[in-house]
Amino acid sequence: MDLSTRYLGFDLPHPLMPGASPMTGDLDMVRRIEDAGAAAICLPSLFEEKLSKEHLSILEHEESVANSVAEASTFFPSLTSYKLGPESYLERIRKIRAAVSVPVIASLNGATRPGWPEHAKLIQEAGASAIELNVFLVARLDDTAAKVEDRVVKIATDVRNAVTIPVAVKLTPCFSALGDLVRRIEEAGVNGVVLFNRVYQPDIDIENLEMVRRGPLSSAAELLLRVRWVSILSGRSKCSFAVSGGVQDVTDVIKSVMAGAHAVQTVSALMRHGPEYLKTMKDDLTRWLEEHEYDSLKQMQGSMDLSRSPNPSALLRASYVSLVEG
Numbered sequence: 001m002d003l004s005t006r007y008l009g010f011d012l013p014h015p016l017m018p019g020a021s022p023m024t025g026d027l028d029m030v031r032r033i034e035d036a037g038a039a040a041i042c043l044p045s046l047f048e049e050k051l052s053k054e055h056l057s058i059l060e061h062e063e064s065v066a067n068s069v070a071e072a073s074t075f076f077p078s079l080t081s082y083k084l085g086p087e088s089y090l091e092r093i094r095k096i097r098a099a100v101s102v103p104v105i106a107s108l109n110g111a112t113r114p115g116w117p118e119h120a121k122l123i124q125e126a127g128a129s130a131i132e133l134n135v136f137l138v139a140r141l142d143d144t145a146a147k148v149e150d151r152v153v154k155i156a157t158d159v160r161n162a163v164t165i166p167v168a169v170k171l172t173p174c175f176s177a178l179g180d181l182v183r184r185i186e187e188a189g190v191n192g193v194v195l196f197n198r199v200y201q202p203d204i205d206i207e208n209l210e211m212v213r214r215g216p217l218s219s220a221a222e223l224l225l226r227v228r229w230v231s232i233l234s235g236r237s238k239c240s241f242a243v244s245g246g247v248q249d250v251t252d253v254i255k256s257v258m259a260g261a262h263a264v265q266t267v268s269a270l271m272r273h274g275p276e277y278l279k280t281m282k283d284d285l286t287r288w289l290e291e292h293e294y295d296s297l298k299q300m301q302g303s304m305d306l307s308r309s310p311n312p313s314a315l316l317r318a319s320y321v322s323l324v325e326g
């Protein structure tokens with residue numbers, strides 16, 4: 001079965017790849033993920049504020065998750081490799097690039113502008129095949145939507161102009177005019193959009209009056225928001241689209257591709273079941289397409305995208321009204 005797809009200008013044998021996480025910061029793990037057949041490798045992020053107190057506390061939380069998710073204990077790499085400073089991060093790119101033959105997508109994660117283009121250049125020089133920008137902005141209460149969106153576009157533009165390799169932007173769903181933002185990112189020359197960054201939401205322990213963090217692994221419930229937005233945006237944009245968030249099995253992969261995704265990233269499923277699960281999903285995808293008499297993945301790709309509708313906003317509004325009325 002021809003599962004080929006094109007993402008960020010790369011002709012890939014299929015759309016499945018591990019998303020950014022500590023799993024891909026570890027060389028042995030990366031080899032196992034490549035052996036499982038990953039089409040590309042997304043590296044963990046180099047964080048802008050890598051040594052800030054806030055960031056270290058997030059990492060400590062992730063370390064405790066690694067220890068608490070029983071199935072993950074055997075393949076969740078030590079997070080020391082995750083807490084890399086810029087130099088070690090570049091060295092890691094060189095090593096991983098030399099070890100695997102698939103595209104290696106490095107990740108820059110930050111909220112403010114200075115330093116991004118310079119780090120992007122260094123990442124390119126270290127051999128990364130592409131860069132994913134995780135623009136995780138936490139808006140101040142007096143920020144306007146326009147100001148926040150301008151900041152994202154500026155960061156994307158600066159990085160795009162600094163390097164020649166493909167650039168993708170990984171967004172959160174928390175924008176009031178996502179369509180316009182993606183259009184502006186596309187105009188800046190960005191090659192791809194990753195939907196979405198997960199917004200980790202602390203819970204409240206009502207007995208102890210404490211904020212508590214829930215584990216970072218996702219469930220399939222998170223997928224539908226991604227599927228909805230990919231189906232709205234993909235057919236109308238020159239960017240390629242990756243779904244990230246909630247992909248647990250082959251059904252989720254199929255939904256993402258039908259909505260118009262060119263790549264499907266998964267982290268939680270690989271952390272739960274191990275890197276070899278990527279091969280299971282790929283085999284299941286082949287089987288499903290054969291059973292449903294598709295000739296190729298491309299034949300299915302975008303078959304449910306909303307650009308086929310003359311007025312997607314009206315369609316979504318009508319669906320919403322009929323749902324709440326019905």
Ligand SMILES: Cc1cc2nc3c(=O)[nH]c(=O)nc-3n(C[C@H](O)[C@H](O)[C@H](O)COP(=O)(O)O)c2cc1C
Binds near residue numbers: 045197
């Ligand atoms: C432990 C852990 C670490 C992560 N680290 C990063 C990171 O460094 N950079 C990034 O862009 N996303 C990071 N993510 C987010 C994932 O790339 C992905 O977007 C998210 O987990 C949703 O995908 P999933 O539902 O397949 O897990 C991380 C997720 C987890 C669970």
